[in-house]
Amino acid sequence: MNIIVISIFSLLVLSQLPWWFVVVTSSMVGLISRSYLTSLLNGFLCGALPWLTMFFYKFHTGGELIITRVSAMIGFEHWIGAMIVTILIGGFCGLLGSLCAYSFKKAFKDQFKSA
Amino acid sequence: MxxxxxxxxxxxxxxxxxxxxxxxxxxxxxxxxxxxxxxxxxxxxxxxxxxxxxxxxxxxxxxxxxxxxxxxxxxxxxxxxxxxxxxxxxxxxxxxxxxxxxxxxxxxxxxxxxxxxxxxxxxxxxxxxxxxxxxxxxxxxxxxxxxxxxxxxxxxxxxxxxxxxxxxxxxxxxxxxxxxxAGSTNDFAHTKFLKEYGMTDYKELYSFDSPMLAPIIPKSKKWDFKPVETLEPNDLYISNPYSSNFKYKPAKNNGSNNFAISGDKSSTGKPILANDPHLNLTLPSIWYENHLIAPGINAYGVSLLGAPSVVIGYNENIAWGSTNGMNDVMDFYDITFKDKTKKEYWHDGEWKKTSINIEKIKVRYSETILDTTLLTHHGPIMTHDIFNKMPRYGSAVPEGRAMRWLATDPSMESKTFYMLNKAKNYDDYLEAISHFSCPGQNIIYASKDNDIAIWQTNRLIPKWNLQGRFIMDGANPAHDWRSPVPMNHRPYSINPEEGYLSSANQKPVDSSYPYFVPGDYAPLFRGTRIDNLLSEIDSGNYDDLRKIQNDNKSLLAQRALPTMIESLDKKSLTQDEQSLINALLNWDYFYNPDSRMSILFDVWIKAIAKMTFQDELGNADDDTEWPNYRILTDLIIEKPNSKWFNNINTSDKETSVDIINQAFKKEASQLIDKLGSLSDTWEWKNSRGTDIHHLAKVPGLGRMHLPTGGDWNIPNATAKTHGPSWRYVVELGDKPKGYGIYPGGQSGFPGSKHYDDFVDKWVEGELYELNFPYNVNELDGHTTIFKPKDKS
CATH class of the missing domain: 1.10.439.10 (Penicillin Amidohydrolase, domain 1)
Structure with missing residues (x-):
């Protein structure tokens, strides 16, 4: 549920902010993750979902041809090639943001406990 | 990222x-x-x-x-x-x-x-x-x-x-x-050849004069002026041969056709004009189609992106079109410097000062570079610093080579097009083309007043015979360029008795013309075929001219193939080879998309050229130019025992018959291995076809493997990556009727359906009927009103 809320939030703000802000929005999910693994997975989803949503919105509102051509540009015969690259880049950025936030949270927590 | x-x-x-x-x-x-x-x-x-x-x-x-x-x-x-x-x-x-x-x-x-x-x-x-x-x-x-x-x-x-x-x-x-x-030269290649083989061989292999030549200006033209005198030196200067990494080779696939028929030969009683410039085909296309209407202007046609006006098109009164003149407008001079500082060079019996030009070149992710160019009165020195790979022959006196290029002389080509857009008659056309200098063009003209004309617009420099075909002596003022000849001395024709005019990058004039006109002209096959077809027109319309633009008959094949087949040793042929010969015998010499014999003739004649000239002259990719196909066919037909057929790397003495047989055996077996038995894979559209790359060659943004016919020596000069970049035909009259197409689309955005929407119809050889409204209400379509901001 949190992932969906954060993804919707990302979708709203990323249209006004530079591409790398997906790292920042995804960091929120890192702060509420309970393990490295969930922070990785949730981060990937939080990065990929808003990008994928926007990708499909563009695809269905006139972008199919340019998506197909960009896919060809990067060596794919089908538009799915561009979609995969979009998921991977968005997801990777989200993953990084989430992982950093989770690591920060964990380090802060451990420090607090030991104190 | x-x-x-x-x-x-x-x-x-x-x-x-x-x-x-x-x-x-x-x-x-x-x-x-x-x-x-x-x-x-x-x-x-x-x-x-x-x-x-x-x-x-x-x-x-x-x-x-x-x-x-x-x-x-x-x-x-x-x-x-x-x-x-x-x-x-x-x-x-x-x-x-x-x-x-x-x-x-x-x-x-x-x-x-x-x-x-x-x-x-x-x-x-x-x-x-x-x-x-x-x-x-x-x-x-x-x-x-x-x-x-x-x-x-x-x-x-x-x-x-x-x-x-x-x-x-x-x-x-x-x-x-x-x-x-016009940014090419064969001066290096010709100098190298001349030094090695002498003038007799040079004239045999590199002359454009031929009894078969159908020059742009009909042979009936009389030249009634006193030519400007030239200062021919007593001896021909022969520079040192060398090898270099200079790539000044002419782009062989650039060219164009234009032609016009008079009202006497048209069904409308008014002239019809056609043009198709052959250029590197790219997406986005080099052209943009537009219609300009304002007081004094009503011009339709294609423009270059980056300059105003219509470049090729028509207005209410006239139509015009261009082909490349192929003129040699770039010459090179040997320069002798006084010393290593290169501040002075020898010319006309005295040391003259060089000047320098320093340019700043910004480099992304790096420091700005300052680049120095030395200038002489001839032009820039090309052979020092990074371009110094030519040997200096151990001389203590540093040499250099200066380049003289007509394009760097100021001229107003844009004014020509501006004035053509507004031209009403022949006088306006003449005034317009007088501003054109380089690249030299054959600008054809037709008007509703029933005039047809063609002028070669190149600013013609009077030269002695063969001046500028070889590297020249930069110290001798007889080698300097002189003032251009008067405009009325340039090659032109108006309303010839033949009733038509055409140009296809061939030599513009025959030997009766009083000036030396150097150029890297196309062999005569394309121009001759167009003239043959035009001469047959009696009551023509736009579609007759469109068909000529799409004509696929190769006069090269028609001329050479009978002798090539006759020369073959039939007894030595395998069954597969014999079936190929049978197919060739039934071939009509047309390079249609479904022709299966075009590929065989194409590789065969290329192999003959290679086997004939490579051993003596070296690879055509280096600073070497092989003679054109008209010369090659002359040798095959008229001089089968020419020394050029002898392979200098063997002890035997080969003739054209040997070369023709060797070339056929080699290429036929390779084609059979590659394409299998005669089938669809042999069809020209599949074995050659056309690729239109993106302008910056970005993968995925071009159109590949287009099923085209034609070739460079053919009226439909569609080649692998070059071809008719804009085909158009105009019927002059009270209201002109235009037809045209280019292989691309109006939008430069690859995600637009208008990025390449003309391509398929272009492949078919079709033309669109062009809208030519006189006022805004005559045409349906999306309308935008551009308004001054202060009136918002």
Whole structure:
């Protein structure tokens, strides 16, 4: 549920902010993750979902041809090639943001406990 | 991921669906009903027809060219800027050090110096400078409306931003065209040949004169003027041969056709004119189709992106079209410097001072480079510093080689087109073409007054016989260029008795013309075929001329093949080879898309050329030029025992018969291995076809494997990557009727259906009927009113 809320939030703000802000929005999910693994997975989803949503919105509102051509540009015969690259880049950025936030949270927590 | 990595776009920025390439979705949508712009004087109506051709209705010329600039940028901004950045040697700013040597070369040959000279020339002409500035203001108005999200996709791939347009860029565009069409020389190759084989062999292999030549200017033309005298030196200077890495080879596939028939030969009683310039085919296309209407102008046709007016087209009264003159307008001089400082060089019995030109070259991700060019009165020294790979023969006196290129002499090609757009009759046409210098063009003309004419517009320098075909003596003033001949001495013809005129890049005149006209002309096959077809027309219409544009008959094959087949040793042929010969015997010499024999003849004649000339002359890729196919067929048919057929690497003495047999055996077996038995794979459209690459060769943005027919020596001069970049035909009359097509589309955005929507019909050889409304209400379509901002 949190992932969906954060993804919707990302979708709203990323249209006004530079591409790398997906790292920042995804960091929120890192702060509420309970393990490295969930922070990785949730981060990937939080990065990929808003990008994928926007990708499909563009695809269905006139972008199919340019998506197909960009896919060809990067060596794919089908538009799915561009979609995969979009998921991977968005997801990777989200993953990084989430992982950093989770690591920060964990380090802060451990420090607090030991104190 | 925020920065470009080598050839990859900045991945994060580019694939971001909010601001990257997907932000351009629907960016090809035509502008709203009203646009308010700074700089307009009055409202301008633009009606886009169903093929997205803008018909621009303005109340004055300023607004006309302003709006034309805006619309060119709206559809093709990246292309127009990239072309002039490349021409001006500024690619290092975009792609970094990889382009540095290319940029230094562009600077050294004088692209920027030439453009600056042209701008100064234009400043003295208030009308022309006003049109260029209005056009630039329109481009800048469009650029100012962009944000990084809406930059054309190529800016996003290469990760840079558009910059302000200037008048110098318009001048650079014409320098770019001059380089494309007249930026080549064979002087090195010819000098090397002359040194090695002498003048008799040179004349045998490199002459364009032939009894078969059908020159552009009909042979019946009489030259009734006293020619300007030339200062022929007593001895021919022969420079030292050398090998170099210079790539000044002519682009063999560039060329063009134009032709016109008089009213006497047309069904309408008025002339019909056709033109198809053959250039490198790219997406976006080099051309943009538009219709310009303002008081005094009603011109339709194609424009170059980056300059105002219509370049090839027609108006209410006249039509015009261009082919490349193929003139040799680039010469080289040996220069002797006084000492290593190169501050002085020897000329006309005295030491003269060189000057220097220092250019700043910005390099992306690196430091700015200062590049120095030495200048003589001939032109820039090309052979020092980074281009010094030519041997110096151990001399203590450093040598250099200066380049003299007509394109760097200021001229006003843009004025020619501006005036042609407005021309009403033959006198206006003459006045217009008088401003044209380089690249030399054969500009054909037809009018509703029932005149047809053609002029070679190259600013012709009077030269003694063979002057400039070889590297010249830079110290001897007899080798200097002199003032151009008067305009009325140039090759031209008006209303010839034949009733038609044509040009196909062949030699413009026969030997009766009193001047030496050097050039790298096309062999005569294409021009002769066109003349043959034109002579047969009795009551022609536009479709007859369209068919000539698409004619696929090869006179080269018709001339050479019977002798080639006759020369074959039939007894030695395998069954497969015999079946190929049987098919060849039934071939009609047409390079149609489904022809199966074009590929065999093509590889066979190429192999014969290679086996004939490679052993003596070396690879044609080096500083060597092989004789053209007309010469080769002369040798095959008339001199089968010529020494050129002998392979100097064997002890035998080969003749043309040996070469023809060896070439056939080799190529036939290779083709059978590659293509199998005779089937669809042998069809010309499959075995050759045409590829239209993206202008910057970005993969996926071109159109590959198009099923075309034709070849360079054929009226339909469609080749692998070159071909008819704009085919058009106009029937003159009370209201002209135009037909045309180019292999591309109006939009430069690869995500637009208008990016390449003309290509399939172009492949079929069809033409669109062109809309030519006289007023805004005559045409249905999307209409935008461009209004001055202060009236909003």
């Amino acid at each position: 925020d920065n470009k990595l080598e050839q990859l776009p900045p991945l994060g920025k580019f694939f971001d669906p909010f601001h990257g390439y997907l932000a351009l979705t629907n960016s090809d949508k035509l502008p709203d009903e009203n646009i308010f712009l700074d700089g307009l004087k009055d409202s301008v109506s633009v009606v886009w027809d169903d093929r997205r051709i803008p018909h621009i209705f303005a109340n004055n010329e300023h607004d006309l060219f302003y709006t034309q600039g805006y619309i060119h940028a709206f559809d093709r901004l990246w292309q127009m800027e990239f072309q002039v950045m490349a021409a001006g040697g500024r690619l290092s700013e975009i792609i970094g050090e990889r382009a540095l040597n290319y940029d230094r070369f562009q600077r050294r040959i004088g692209m920027i110096r030439g453009a600056e000279g042209v701008v100064e020339f234009y400043k003295e002409d208030s009308v022309m400078i006003a049109s260029l500035e209005a056009y630039g203001a329109g481009i800048n108005a469009y650029i100012n409306s962009l944000t990084p999200d809406t930059y054309p996709i190529e800016y996003k791939i290469l990760d840079y931003s558009p910059e302000k347009w200037t008048t110098r860029k318009c001048a650079l565009l014409y320098m770019y065209m001059a380089w494309e069409l």
